[in-house]
Amino acid sequence: MSWRDDTDAMTSSCAGITDYPTIHLKPGHSRRLRGGHPWLFSNEIVMDADRLSLPAGTLAIAVDAGGERLGLGSFNPHSLIAMRLFARDPGTVIDQTFLEARLRRALRLRETLFARPFYRLVHAEADGLPGLIVDRYDDVLAVQANTAGIDRLLPDILAALIQILAPRAVLLKNDSPVRRLEGLELTQRMALGELDGPLALEENGVRFWADLTDGQKTGWFYDQRENRAAVAALAAGRRVADFYCYAGGFAVQAKMAGATQVLAIDRSEASLALANRAAASNEVQIETVRAESFAEMETMATAQEKFGVVVADPPAFVKSKKDLIAGAKGYRKMTKLAASLVEEEGFLMVASCSHHMTVEAFAQEVRLGLSAAGRSGRILRAAGAGADHPVHPFLPESAYLKALLLQLD
Numbered sequence: 547m548s549w550r551d552d553t554d555a556m557t558s559s560c561a562g563i564t565d566y567p568t569i570h571l572k573p574g575h576s577r578r579l580r581g582g583h584p585w586l587f588s589n590e591i592v593m594d595a596d597r598l599s600l601p602a603g604t605l606a607i608a609v610d611a612g613g614e615r616l617g618l619g620s621f622n623p624h625s626l627i628a629m630r631l632f633a634r635d636p637g638t639v640i641d642q643t644f645l646e647a648r649l650r651r652a653l654r655l656r657e658t659l660f661a662r663p664f665y666r667l668v669h670a671e672a673d674g675l676p677g678l679i680v681d682r683y684d685d686v687l688a689v690q691a692n693t694a695g696i697d698r699l700l701p702d703i704l705a706a707l708i709q710i711l712a713p714r715a716v717l718l719k720n721d722s723p724v725r726r727l728e729g730l731e732l733t734q735r736m737a738l739g740e741l742d743g744p745l746a747l748e749e750n751g752v753r754f755w756a757d758l759t760d761g762q763k764t765g766w767f768y769d770q771r772e773n774r775a776a777v778a779a780l781a782a783g784r785r786v787a788d789f790y791c792y793a794g795g796f797a798v799q800a801k802m803a804g805a806t807q808v809l810a811i812d813r814s815e816a817s818l819a820l821a822n823r824a825a826a827s828n829e830v831q832i833e834t835v836r837a838e839s840f841a842e843m844e845t846m847a848t849a850q851e852k853f854g855v856v857v858a859d860p861p862a863f864v865k866s867k868k869d870l871i872a873g874a875k876g877y878r879k880m881t882k883l884a885a886s887l888v889e890e891e892g893f894l895m896v897a898s899c900s901h902h903m904t905v906e907a908f909a910q911e912v913r914l915g916l917s918a919a920g921r922s923g924r925i926l927r928a929a930g931a932g933a934d935h936p937v938h939p940f941l942p943e944s945a946y947l948k949a950l951l952l953q954l955d
Contacts (some may be wrong), residue, residue, distance in 0.1 A: 552650035564951060566607050566636075569621050571630055573611040574616045579631075580616065584671050586629035598795070603694030607636045612866050620695020621678070624729050630676035630695060645699065645707040648674045653710065654684075656934055664747045665934040666768050671944060672936040677728075678703065681764040683745045683756060686715045688764035694728045704737055705785050714891075715739030717758050719765075730873065734759070735873065737815070744820060746827075750775050752799050753827040755797075755820045762792065762817075762861070769931035770859065771796060773895065773949045776927055777857060778803040781895050785853025787846070787887060789839040794821025796857045801830045808832040811842050843883035852889040857896075860948075864900035873900060881915025888921070888954045897949040908948045923954035926937070 553568050571579070575590040580865055580955065586608060601607070605622040606918055608629060615636035619629045652673045668680035670692070677693025684789045687707060691697040697720075704716060716738040725732055744755040750769055756765035774795050783803030788797040791810035798821065801808045810832050818834040825832045839860065864873030869880060879898050882941050888894050898908045909928075916922065930937075931947040 551626040555662075564606050566618065567596075567621075568615075569597060569606045571608065571610050571616075575617060576610040579608065584628050584676060584938060584941060586619075586621075586631075587628055588623075590645050591628050593623065597621075603696075605632075605640055605695070606919070610923045620693060620698075622694045622728055623947040625727060627695070630671070630693060632676065632695075634676065638700070638717075640703055642702040642706050642709075645675070645702050646709060649703075649706050649710055655936075658935050659729065662748050664749060664768070667934075669740055669935050671938040671941055675703075679764065680707070681766070681768065683747050683758070683765070685713050685895045686717070686741070686745055686758070687711070687713045687737075688717045688758050690719050690722055691730075692722055692724050692728070694730060694889075697725075697730055708738065713738065715741055717741065719758065719763075722763075733794040739794065749795065750778070750799060752802050752824075754793060754795065754798065754824045755827070756793065757816065757820060760816065760818075766793065767795065769899075769935045769947050770897070770949070771932040771934075772952070773897070773927075773929055774799050775894050776835075776929075776951055777855060777893070781808075781855050784892070785852075786855040786857070787851075787853045788857045788859075789843065789884065790858065791821055791862045792817045792859075793836075794824045796859065797821060797832050798824045798828060800855065801825065801832050804826055809835055809838055809853075811835045811837055813838050839881065840883060843880075843887060847883060847886045849916045850890070851887055853887055854892045854896050856884045856888050856892070858884040859895070859897040862900040863898070867902055870902055873903065874907060877903070877908060877911040878915045878918070881912045883920040885916055885919040885921045885954060890955060891953060893926075893951065893953055895949065895951045896921075897947065899947050901943075901946040903948065905945075905948050909950065916952075921954045923948055923951050924954050927951035 570592040602622040604621050607618050608616045617631045617634045618636050618638050619631035621629045654667050656895045663684045668678050669684045679690035679698040681688045717733050718737045721732045721734050744757045747754050758765035778799040781800035786800040786805045786808045789811045791797050791812045795809050797810035863876040864870050930945050
């Protein structure tokens with residue numbers, strides 16, 4: 547199988563090479579692309595009538611003002627990020643064979659990194675498949691097509707995944723709001739097989755449960771794997787509070803590591819049920835509290851509760867640039883409240899998964915929150931996502947996760 551736009555691309559019968567439409571850069575706008583960046587923005591492109599008429603997701607060749615072909619990618623005339631490169635060689639054919647090669651490369655890396663088949667298999671641009679997310683739960687896959695180009699390639703992508711991994715089920719979890727920026731609908735459907743409830747997964751030797759259909763994102767946050775291990779290593783003999791606990795990732799691993807007591811706090815009853823199920827699967831006990839985390843922190847602070855380890859790993863407070871000021875204040879308040887619950891020489895882990903919150907801005911809000919709480923200490927670990935969420939070297943803004951682990955005086 548191979549997708550092509552019949553109105554704008556044709557296959558040469560003698561050469562067997564696909565002839566894609568061309569996207570012309572404005573004079574003086576090729577330096578960033580030549581330097582390794584995988585995107586072209588709409589203001590860098592000559593948007594004439596022919597280009598504007600191309601269907602979103604059309605495969606096209608980027609051409610500089612002098613006529614040199616610079617690469618092949620998907621084009622969306624209606625998106626701020628108008629072109630995303632798949633390959634620097636403009637003669638590349640994007641078909642199932644190409645996609646299989648990219649997917650096999652991603653699989654080899656994950657199999658090198660992890661002994662068990664539970665990880666993010668594809669992380670968009672960093673794996674050479676811009677806009678594609680694939681999370682693996684052994685023989686089940688959760689797939690997100692977040693760009694028009696990937697959406698149009700889904701038949702070939704699914705065929706390639708089935709060829710390589712032979713999964714029993716594939717869920718198309720195309721409900722991310724970023725699809726709206728590409729002019730795509732939000733949908734969710736089974737592309738293969740069926741799911742009859744939460745799936746078991748393993749992380750750091752601990753068993754958990756992920757709800758792929760009704761849970762957050764693709765069901766589990768593999769990106770915090772290494773940060774959860776770092777927190778668990780500090781938990782033995784200490785009392786632990788895990789705010790925004792979701793399915794119990796930090797909480798259960800802390801209890802498995804020897805925490806004396808673990809409180810898991812979340813406003814979602816379904817999430818707490820998954821956390822309790824994970825605890826039972828590992829034959830440990832945690833205490834779950836259904837509450838809004840800010841309100842529960844304030845209640846605990848009033849009661850002068852103290853913990854040896856406090857974790858605050860919330861959903862994104864900054865979902866768009868217009869939320870930046872309010873969201874930044876949210877991280878500041880969260881840090882202040884969480885820090886007030888940490889005992890002397892105890893540990894605090896705070897995180898942000900907000901794409902628009904930079905590393906520097908998040909660190910500043912954490913500092914302000916600590917100051918407001920009258921606390922100081924030392925940063926033990928400043929980290930991002932795990933190795934199955936690699937970052938494209940020329941796209942540092944894709945490093946969305948920020949986590950700071952501190953010991954407080």
